[in-house]
């Protein structure tokens with residue numbers, strides 16, 4: 319090997335030194351960003367609640383039995399939505415008298431008005447003692463998706479059987495736990511002679527699983543016609559994630575600030591029918607299949623970093639263990655890597671892009687007839703950084719075949735992103751209530767809902783819409799949604815009632831002056 323000339327050696331040394339220097343600087347920057355973020359120490363209480371009239375939760379053994387039995391009774395009413403015009407109206411009609419029976423204080427308080435909306439939905443107006451305070455709203459839904467009668471660990475998905483500390487049944491998580499939790503919390507407050515100071519509304523829709531047109535839409539329209547403006551609205555959505563996000567040291571409360579949009583589109587190809595003994599080169603089925611195959615093989619762009627999905631990782635950065643904390647605190651560098659990892663599983667993939675799901679295919683009339691038409695239904699769920707129009711344009715470009723007709727049957731844009739800052743009243747209430755009820759939770763961060771909720775019908779009433787169920791959610795719970803073995807632990811449901819009980823009281827605090835709060839630190 320020839321010796322290096324002295325000049326070349328010097329140049330090489332300088333280059334190496336520079337490389338070392340750059341590496342050191344980079345390491346310092348990465349570490350500094352990761353460790354300058356505050357650790358997740360419990361922050362002091364944000365409010366001085368001395369002098370506020372508060373009542374203790376401290377549920378008695380009898381109350382704990384009552385709240386559990388009340389939920390079980392609600393599960394047993396089979397309020398199934400089979401389709402927009404196919405609901406179990408018998409069960410829906412039974413639901414009203416049922417809640418009247420188990421929550422007598424709610425139905426007899428002179429400052430609470432109850433109305434039935436759209437036949438089976440319920441609207442409660444709780445008149446606070448201080449009309450100066452802007453009202454808020456809690457919503458949930460009574461209807462459930464159908465349940466397969468077999469495949470469950472218990473005999474019947476509507477029996478509300480209790481086993482190993484869990485109540486099993488359709489609706490235990492989605493969403494009768496919230497319906498009953500909200501009313502139960504209010505019932506307990508009233509029985510302790512608590513009169514809310516801030517007015518609030520409770521909206522219980524009866525057709526969320528089939529779009530909410532008869533329930534939530536009408537409730538929202540009714541309130542809008544009364545000129546109501548809400549301080550914030552809380553609906554179902556995300557959860558307290560425990561062990562779901564790899565590398566997080568403690569459970570994290572994820573509160574969804576937006577939800578994805580959606581398009582249901584029909585793609586079709588029509589042709590002159592003829593006999594299959596002298597077929598054309600391509601039939602409508604072949605042409606459409608090819609178009610669909612292109613859609614599957616060229617997924618929509620990965621948009622990680624372009625929308626609010628990145629906020630969750632940024633805010634949770636200090637909560638991750640090494641080395642994930644370094645990575646999350648430096649998404650400016652590691653973003654592309656993280657986005658590739660997120661693409662790998664369906665649930666996280668749904669967070670980073672508009673998803674494409676071919677859900678139906680209809681074609682052909684007879685085995686020896688050239689199919690006159692082929693139609694497929696494709697369901698897109700739109701990432702918050704895209705719009706309906708943008709997605710349809712990409713679909714057209716990807717298919718690139720004029721013979722394929724694309725028609726959007728229904729479509730709506732992603733929902734506006736709710737505020738995430740230390741001035742927003744609702745967020746401060748959630749933070750304080752989490753501190754009160756879930757001391758093990760290390761952080762609170764914004765997320766996106768990959769499904770849709772009734773809350774999207776309330777955008778004219780407030781920009782502060784939050785989707786959060788105060789229930790601890792473990793990795794195996796995902797499959798229970800709309801699936802088999804949906805369940806809630808008795809302890810989780812008690813905690814949910816307690817959360818709502820404290821949330822109503824915390825919302826009664828008149829805030830001024832506004833303190834400095836970093837939400838990721840609980």
Ligand SMILES: *[C@@H]1O[C@H](CO)[C@@H](O)[C@H](O)[C@H]1NC(C)=O
Nearest residue numbers: 394395396397398406408409
């Ligand atoms: C409708 O609900 C009622 C009451 O819960 C139940 O008895 C009935 O079997 C349900 N019908 C269907 C079709 O689900």
Ligand SMILES: *[C@@H]1O[C@H](CO)[C@@H](O)[C@H](O)[C@H]1NC(C)=O
Nearest residue numbers: 535538539774775776777778
């Ligand atoms: C909000 O109000 C506008 C204008 O009245 C109306 O067109 C729109 O449908 C309303 N949005 C919802 C979600 O009700």
Ligand SMILES: *[C@@H]1O[C@H](CO)[C@@H](O)[C@H](O)[C@H]1NC(C)=O
Nearest residue numbers: 739740741832833834835836
């Ligand atoms: C809100 O938080 C931000 C960042 O954490 C901080 O810069 C700001 O001063 C806070 N505002 C108030 C009013 O505390």
Ligand SMILES: [Zn+2]
Nearest residue numbers: 492493526554
């Ligand atoms: Zn739901």
